[in-house]
Amino acid sequence: MISVRKRGKVYQYRFETARVNGKRKYISKSGFKTKNAAFIAGQKAYEEYQNGGCRIEAFMSYGDYLD
Numbered sequence: 718m719i720s721v722r723k724r725g726k727v728y729q730y731r732f733e734t735a736r737v738n739g740k741r742k743y744i745s746k747s748g749f750k751t752k753n754a755a756f757i758a759g760q761k762a763y764e765e766y767q768n769g770g771c772r773i774e775a776f777m778s779y780g781d782y783l784d
Contacts, residue, residue: 718732718733719731719732719756719759719760719763720732721752721755721756721759723752724747727747727748727749727750728747728749728750728751728752728755729745729746729747729748729749729755730745730746730755730756730758730759730762731743731744731745731759732744732745732759732762732763732766734766744762744766746758746762
């Protein structure tokens with residue numbers, strides 16, 4: 718679940734991820750001018766997290782990676 722809160726003059730989204738050693742871990746980002754913008758960005762980040770996290774595109778062959 719995504720939570721949005723105001724921090725000073727900007728908004729922040731935050732959601733809980735998998736627990737590590739029994740402790741809760743969160744992903745958050747701040748700096749949005751409106752509450753709606755923070756919520757939309759939070760939805761995108763949560764969806765990306767649910768679908769396997771962030772993926773980095775690399776132009777390296779598998780053989781080079783193994784070397």
